[in-house]
Amino acid sequence: METTLDRAESHLKGYEKLTQDWISKLRSPSEQDRGELRQIYIDNAxxxxxxxxxxxxxxxxxxxxxxxxxxxxxxxxxxxxxxxxxxxxxx
Structure with a gap:
């Protein structure tokens, strides 16, 4: 049986790639990434x-x-x- 801890770990691993993608975009954004990040920032300001x-x-x-x-x-x-x-x- 899958324990609660196993389910939580599996759930968190799903966000690992998303987090790594964000870190990569923030460290060295392309022009498109820069524009998208700027727009997200402005939309939420x-x-x-x-x-x-x-x-x-x-x-x-x-x-x-x-x-x-x-x-x-x-x-x-x-x-x-x-x-x-x-x-x-x-x-």
Whole structure:
């Protein structure tokens, strides 16, 4: 008979390959892996920090809208610098 310990060990071995694949991808990711890992990270992020000038960049076009936009040191920003981040906010 298979014991509880044997079943648990068998179950954990199923995750061993998955874990090794993740470690391999994280240590030396291909361009596709890098893009997929970045997207997973971003999809699960609660807060994204970026400068007002970076928000207009190519890498930021994938973000549609944010629930809230906070502009730090807004008194130092010019109105054009604030425009694009402000347009990304829902409210």
């Amino acid at each position: 609660n807060v994204i920090g970026i400068t007002c000038s970076q928000v207009a960049g190519y890498g930021f076009k994938e973000f549609n809208n944010f629930d809230t936009v906070i502009i730090d040191e807004v008194s130092k920003c010019t109105p054009p610098e604030i425009l694009i981040p402000a347009l990304k906010g829902k409210n």
